[in-house]
Structures are given as C-alpha cells and as structure tokens.
Amino acid sequence: MLKTTLEQWRMFRSVAEYGGFNQAGQEVHKSQSSIYNAVQKLENSLGVKLLEVKGRRTHLTEAGELMLRRANYLLDEAAKLESIAQEVGKGCETKLRIAVDEIFPQDFLYRVLDKVSQEFPMLNIELQESVLTGASELLAQEKVDLAISPFIEHRGFSEELCLVEFVAVAHPDHPLHHCDRPLTFDCLRSHRQIVVRDSAMGQGQDSGWLGADSRWTVSHIRTSVEMISRGLGYAFLPITAITEQLNQGLLKPLPLGSAGRRKGQLYLMFNDGDMLGPAARTLMAEIRFQSEQISVIQYPRTASE
Template sequence: MLRVTLEQWRMFRSVVQYGGFNQASQSIHKSQSSIHNAVGKIESSLNVKLFEIEGRKTILTEAGELMLKRANFLLDEAAKLEIVGQTLGQGTESSLRIAVDEMFPQLLLYKVLDSVSAQYPMLQIELIESVLSGASELINNADVDIAISPVALIDGFSEQLCDIEFIAVANPEHALHALNRELSAEDLKSHRQVVVRDSALQNKSDAGWLGANQRWTVSHLRTSIDMICNGLGFAWLPISSIKNELEKGQLKPLPLQYNGKRSMQLHLIFKDKDSLGPAAKTFLGELRYQCPN
C-alpha cells in the first residue's frame, strides 16, 4: 500500500509552485491546515524533511528537491492516465486540435482534413497555423493534440514527415533580377529581405538566411508572398506555397551563385499516442499516407 496519496503530493507541489503554505492555500482553495497536514504526512511517512523556513521564505531541502522531481513525474503520469481513461470512456472524440507550420503544403493538408471529416462528420477540427517553434510550444503546453513542426520534441513522439524545399525569389522587375548575372551574398545584403517571425511566445528561433541589411519581419507566410509579389523585397519561400505565383510570372527565382535551394524537415509530433482518440489516429494515418517523404 502507498503511504502517500496523490492529493498529498499535489499539495506538496503547490507549496513549491506558489512559494509558501499561505500562497498555496489561496491558490488551490484549501485551508492552510490541510496543506500543512498533507506535507507533514509525507514527511512522517517517509522520514524525510521537505522544507526549511528561512525568515518568511519556505525553502525546499535537498531531499525536497529530489522528491519534487519524482512527484512531478508521478502527478504528470496520473494526469495522462486520466486522459487515456476519458478517451476510452468517450469513444470517438468530439474535437481535434491540430497545429500546422505554415510551410506545410496547404492542398495536401486540406485533402487529409477532408478525408478525416468524411469519416467523422461530427468531429470539430480546430486548426492553428504556426511558424517555426510555435507548433512545438503548443504541444508542450497541451494546447493542441497533434502538430506538424520543424522542431522535434525532446519529451514526446517525433516522426520525420517530409522535407520542404525553399528557393530565393523576387518580383521579375526587382533590381536584383536587373543585374542579369549570378548573385552573391553581398548582392543580397544590399536589398530588403522579408522574413516570417517565429509564432512561439517563448524560446523563439530564427531560420533561413538573415544577412540583409534591410529586413521586414511579418507574422504570416502569405503576407511575405504578397509583399514579394509586389516588388517590396526578396525572400526564401517554400516552393509548394508559391507554385501559382511562379507559373503566373509574379515571382522569379533569384540566380544565386551558391545554395540555390534549401530545405527544412518537418516532424509529426504529439505527446502520448494512448491519449489520442480514433479520429486523431485516423488523421495520423491519412497524413502518413498522403505525405510524400
């Protein structure tokens, strides 16, 4: 028999999270005596000292820090277990939250979503479009169930999905094309580059060539494409996203001396397969089937 309950571990963690017994009491709506009793029960049952009081501060002991790491793991696993149980009990989920990096081919995504909806007509799909680290952050914060991201998960499931090819382009009338020769990095530095910012709120990253002295940063890939089509600069853009503009002559690849094409790998990521319902698993299957590796 376990001598400490999950609720007692939760109260112990709340003292650490909120910085003291009084703060924990107000935040989790439990009496201070209940929290003190829970922590005291852990200490007496395991013969370990979890906290020390220094002035007005409640400080974790060395043993308390070790126990906190174990308690976090235990409580996180318990939460996952409840989610799996709810999924099994409910059968088919009513909603599916998906984060997709904007560089992923849209027509392919639409085809997959349409196929999933045909099989689950009552399924509510929430699609969040992201850039760079944004999709991975949404997964880590449990804001979505599945994500397609250039950033693989450290803690969770990550599967290489596809490579996206990029080329440097500008409007055919742009000054870079008027040079009528192969372009060097120095040539590019003299002209405005349009880049798309990372949609993550924390731990943002940069990607692509950022050597231009002039740079405009936008929030969406489509904004970048429109700006380049209107002659406002050059950009590295996914070939799959600008096929129409290339065919219509609105965009023209820049004749670079080196590295005329670049690629970025996208990953299929999620936290726990057992917590995914039938519709989510169908989405994974359709995506793997439709996506060219």
Template sequence: MLRITLEQWRMFRMVAEHGGFNQAAAHIHKSQSSIHSAVAKIEQSLGVKVFSVDGRKTKLTEAGEMLLRRANYLLDEAEKVEAVGYTLAEGVEASLRIAVDEVFAQHILYQALEATSQKYPLLRIELIESILTGAHELIESNQADIAISPFNLLNGFNEHLCQVEFTAVASPTHQLHLLQRELTLEDLKSFRQIVLRDSAHTKRSDSGWLGANQRWTVSHLRTSIDMICNGLGFAWLPVSSIETELEQGILQRLPLTHNATRSSSLYLVFHDGDRLGLAARTFIEELKRLCSAASA
C-alpha cells in the same frame, strides 16, 4: 501491496509546490489535518523525513526532493492512464486540435482534413497555424493534440513527415533581377529581406534570416508572398506555396551562385499515441499516406 496511495503522494506534492500545509489545504480544498496525516503516513512508511519546518517555511529535505521527482512521474503517469481510459470510453473524440507550420503543403493538409471529416462529420477541428517553434510550443503547453513542426519534441513521439524545399525569389521587376547576372549572398545583403516572425511566445528562432541590412518581419507566410510579389523584397519561400506565382511569372527564382535552394524537415509530433482518439489516428494515417505519395 502499496503502503502509500496516489492521493497521499498528491498531497505531498501540493505541500511541496505551494510551500506549506495551509497553502496546500486551501488549494485542493482539503483540511490541514488530512494533509498532515498523508505526509506523516509517507514518512512513517518509508522511515524518512520529507519536510523540515523553518519558522513559517516548509522546505523539502534532500530525501523529500528525491521522492518528489519520483512522485511527479508517478502522478503524471496516473493522469495519462486515466486520459487513455476516457479516450477508450468515449470512442471518437469530440474535437481535434492541430498545430501546423505554415510552410507545410496546404493541399496535402486540406485533403487529410477532408478525409478525416468525411469519416467523422461531427468532429470539431481547430487548426492553429504557426511559424518555426510555434507548433512545438503549442504541443509542449498542451494547446494542441498533434503538430506538424520543424522541431522534434524532447519527450514525446516524433516521426519525419516530409522535406520542404525553399527557393530564393523576388518579383521580376525587382532590382536584383535587373542586375541580369548571377548573384552572391553579399549582393542580397544590400536589399530588403522579408522574414517570418516565429509564432512562439518564448524561445523564438530567427531561422532563415540572411542578415540583410534591411529587414521586414511579418507574421504570416501569405503576407510575405504578397509583399514579394509586389516587389517589396526577397525571401526564401516554400516552393509548394508559390507554384502558381512561379508558373505565372509573378515571382522568379533568384540566380544565386550558391544556396539558391534550401531544404527543411517537418515532423509529426505528439505527446502520447495512446491518448489520441480514432479521429486523430485517422488524420495521422491520411497525412502520412498523402506525404508518402507526394514524395514518391
């Protein structure tokens, strides 16, 4: 039999987070005496002091800091158990939030979304398009349920989904093509590169930037493609996004001696599979099936 309840651990955490008993009481709308009683129960049961009072400041003791780390894990896991229970009770979730890096093949994404929607027509889908670490950030901040990202999730589920091939391109009228010879990376540095801005708000990446003297940064892949089609610069673009432009000759591959193509992995990431509803699982299955078929 446990001698300390989850609610007592929660009150202990509130005092630690808010720096005092009064502050914790105001935040969780409990009486100060009930919070004092909960903390006293922890100290009596375990035989340790978890807080020390220095004037008006309430500080964790060394033992309190160690217990807080464990309590945080315990409370977080309890919340996950409840979330799983709600998911099981509800059956099919009402909405699904999906963060997708813009370099992912759109035709595969649309097919997976349509298949999911056909099975669950009342499902509300929120698609959040992102660049570089943007999808990763949305998952970490719980603003998305599932993400397709070029970065793994530190504490969560990660599965390799596909490889994305990038190729260096420019308009056929661009000066780089008018040189009519093989090109080096040094040649490119004299011309404008169109770069995609990382959509994350923190810890942004500048992956893919060559270091050209001229650099335009845009927020969307489609903007980059349009600019390059209009002869405003060059870039490495995902082949799946420019197949039509390449076939029609609106864009042409740059004849680079090295590094003309690049490859990047995309991963399927989410926090906890047990918390995903039936619709989310259907979407994941369709996505994996379509990616597998495309790579076969």
C-alpha cells in the same frame, strides 16, 4: 422539473411540418389520436395555444410560430447529443486540436481535414497555424493533440514527415534579377529581405539566411508572398506556397545556383499515443499518405542551377 417532453415537441413539430394530425401520423407512423393527445398535453402544460384549425389544415398560432423555432433548435440539439454519445461510446473523440506549420502545403492539409471529417462527421477540429517553433510550443504546453513542425519537441514522440523545398525568389522586375555581375549573398545584403516571424510566445527561433541590412518581418507566409509579388523585397519561400505565383510569372527564382535552394524537414509529433483516439490516428495516417506526395512538387531548375 420540466413540464414537457421531447416526444411532445416532436409531435408538435410534425403537425406543423405536415399540415395536420392525420398527415403527421402517416409520416411519423403514429396514430392520429396519439399525436393529438401529445400536442394537447403540451398546450395544457404550457397554458398556450399552439395550433388552430382553419378549413382542412392545421395552422400555427403566433405563439406556435415562436415555439416551433425553439422546438427545432431543441430537437436538433437532442439529435446531435445522441450522435455524440454514440461516438463517445465507440471511443471516438469529439474534438481534435492540431497545430500545423505554415510551410506544410495547404492543399494537402485541406484534403486531410476533409477526409477525416467525412469519416468522423461529429468531430470538431481546431486548427492553429504556426511558424517555426510555434507548433512545438503549443504541443509542449498541451494546447494541441498533434503538431506538424520543423522543430522537434523532445518530450513527446516525433517522426520525420516530409521535406519541403525553399527557394530564394523576387519579382522578375526586382533589381536582383538585373545585376551586371553574378549574384551572391553579398549582393543580397543591400536589398530588403521579407522574414516571417516565429509564432511561439516564448523564445523564438531564427531560421534561414538573415544577412540583409534591411528586413521587414511579417506574421504569415502569405503576407510575404504578396509583398514579394509586388516587388517589395525577396525571401526564401517554400515551393508549395508559391507554385501559382511562379507559374504566373509574379515570382522568379534568384540566380544563386544551388545556394538559392534549401530543404526543411517537417515532423509529425504528439505527446502520448495512448491518449489518441481513432479520429487522431486516422488523421495521422492521412497526413503520412499526403506527405508522401509532397516530394514530387518541385519547380524546374533554371539554367544557372
């Protein structure tokens, strides 16, 4: 059985924070005697002197400094515990697990997460970034509550979210931009393609044109973007991931006409709507709102297109 109470630790901290029993009483709206008695009981229970009076101020002893650090942690955790209990009492989740495909624009994702966290400050969000069927697999295995994926998990609920445009790009100095004949897919075969690996642990899914004789396979879109920006190959990449590089002239759409562009559908998915709390529903509503803005992000067509 514990010898001390949270209230005693709170009174002790207030004396240490405000420099005396009288000052603490004024701040926490307690009488000086009640604070003094609480601290005295605390010291007697522990058998340790926590405070000593020097002049007109009360100071921490060496043991008191150690105990104060621990008390701060204890009281902060107690306050968090009460906040969590209030959230749970309202039916709010304490944790939300989501898997998001890397082609979903990061700027939009960050806005969604920030908005939800402002409304539910005690919510812990676990984000897993995935590629191709990775998000669907995580949802199927019930490792996440929500998923944004280009591939549908048929056992749950899914809705069309947005279309993401892909464009074939390479560095402006790449040989593909300086061919002496119209560029075709046959021309691409002899140059290195950068491909992003499916993040699913099971049977992965190939996607897009994979006809190059030489391929480098990487795990993340940002790795592909960096490689291509250095002239190490070409790839079909989502416009939303390369807008900055296009504007800076580090990447340039390949002159393939309409064949150099394609669109990928993203889906918002979950397994059981009845299991989703208010935080999850708020997140879904914000994702829908932000996704409506994605279609306006397009890079101007070149003359050849």
